[in-house]
Amino acid sequence: MAVRYRKELxxxxxxxxxxxxxxxxxxxxxxxxxxxxxxxxxxGFSSSVREAVMKALDEVNLYPDGNATLLKAKIAExxxxxxxxxxxxxxxxxxxxxxxxxxxxQGSEVVMAEVTFPRYFSTSMMMGADLKIVPMKNMAYDxxxxxxVITPETRLVWLCNPNNPTGSFFSRSELVDIMEFIxxxxxxxxxxxxxEFATHPDYPKDSLDFLKKYQNMLVMKTLSKAYGIAGLRxxxxxxxxxxxxxxxxxxxxxxxxxxxxxxxxxxIDDDEFLVKIIENxxxxxxxxxxxxxxxxxxxxxxxxxxxxxxxxxxxxxxFSDLLKKGVIIRPIGGEKYKTWLRVSIGTMEENQEFIKxxxxxx
Numbered sequence: 368m369a370v371r372y373r374k375e376l377x378x379x380x381x382x383x384x385x386x387x388x389x390x391x392x393x394x395x396x397x398x399x400x401x402x403x404x405x406x407x408x409x410x411g412f413s414s415s416v417r418e419a420v421m422k423a424l425d426e427v428n429l430y431p432d433g434n435a436t437l438l439k440a441k442i443a444e445x446x447x448x449x450x451x452x453x454x455x456x457x458x459x460x461x462x463x464x465x466x467x468x469x470x471x472x473q474g475s476e477v478v479m480a481e482v483t484f485p486r487y488f489s490t491s492m493m494m495g496a497d498l499k500i501v502p503m504k505n506m507a508y509d510x511x512x513x514x515x516v517i518t519p520e521t522r523l524v525w526l527c528n529p530n531n532p533t534g535s536f537f538s539r540s541e542l543v544d545i546m547e548f549i550x551x552x553x554x555x556x557x558x559x560x561x562x563e564f565a566t567h568p569d570y571p572k573d574s575l576d577f578l579k580k581y582q583n584m585l586v587m588k589t590l591s592k593a594y595g596i597a598g599l600r601x602x603x604x605x606x607x608x609x610x611x612x613x614x615x616x617x618x619x620x621x622x623x624x625x626x627x628x629x630x631x632x633x634x635i636d637d638d639e640f641l642v643k644i645i646e647n648x649x650x651x652x653x654x655x656x657x658x659x660x661x662x663x664x665x666x667x668x669x670x671x672x673x674x675x676x677x678x679x680x681x682x683x684x685x686f687s688d689l690l691k692k693g694v695i696i697r698p699i700g701g702e703k704y705k706t707w708l709r710v711s712i713g714t715m716e717e718n719q720e721f722i723k724x725x726x727x728x729x
Contacts, residue, residue: 395693403712407595408644411595412640413633416596416637420629427626430621432625441632441636452578454611458591458601463484463487464490466490467496470613471495471523473494474495476521477499478513478516480509480525484531487525499521507667508527523556524556526555526556528570531671534674538570542571546581550583557577557586560589561672563594564645564672565670566649575605578606582606582607583610586604654719655712689724693724694724696711696721697709
């Protein structure tokens with residue numbers, strides 16, 4: 368190729384999303400396909416979101432509020448912070464990208480887990496980071512391992528809790544310990560996309576309280592998962608106003624659409640919908656636990672809306688065989704986890720169809 372480009376791209380692979388349902392139907396001639404690959408909300412979204420979207424359609428000839436003023440105020444009120452501590456983005460993906468561009472220089476020391484959200488890796492490497500990857504311990508973060516590689520020179524630490532794709536979590540006391548260990552000059556990005564699903568008593572539900580003491584911490588949240596509006600792409604980050612101000616300098620001015628802002632404000636208000644989603648997720652989680660145990664399959668207990676399990680056979684083969692039966696899940700990936708896959712928790716009917724198909728392909 369004659370045109371010059373950044374050589375960091377040579378070690379970065381494009382992100383491969385979960386296969387779309389219509390593509391699978393068309394390719395394999397199937398009438399029914401269930402997608403349990405992308406941790407989407409199988410129960411849809413709040414009815415109030417639909418109303419807000421329909422109303423906003425009347426104004427799509429206008430640019431959205433580039434500051435997302437009303438949405439910031441709504442988020443700030445819900446979480447007990449000030450609006451200048453909130454920055455909405457086009458999903459958490461955009462924020463991961465903006466954080467990397469803002470805080471990582473060529474050669475900056477960056478620390479992340481071996482099996483976690485893949486965007487941390489690609490955006491860090493794109494900025495030329497000196498990446499230190501910490502192996503997993505029983506499919507979970509090894510924070511003692513993090514402490515062995517973090518130095519006062521570390522520029523950024525990526526933490527995902529509960530973790531994607533393993534569903535594992537680390538406790539409040541572990542979070543305190545790692546934050547006390549890390550230099551105040553090191554940025555800690557704490558991604559809690561699956562926060563709403565976490566029910567374990569040791570999970571740090573009070574993560575936003577940490578911001579009062581640790582001004583080097585950013586907490587990322589999303590409305591894609593529990594709130595069910597992944598297609599509208601909306602995440603938001605809460606943290607020190609000065610840090611967010613730096614990120615805001617390179618944010619695209621109209622990154623959150625007019626329709627998305629309206630939908631997000633409606634979604635955040637519907638607590639009743641959220642309770643229903645969490646209850647159904649718990650039912651599905653325990654059903655899948657029971658079925659994996661009956662089948663003698665190893666799995667990782669989850670605090671998210673997905674479960675990692677060991678099929679004991681090549682994950683790529685299992686993925687393909689399930690696809691032929693109209694069930695889309697996805698392999699975990701990585702050399703050490705060639706037999707591990709991740710399944711999103713669906714409706715009870717979808718969970719049962721997945722288990723039936725899994726038994727057949729195994």
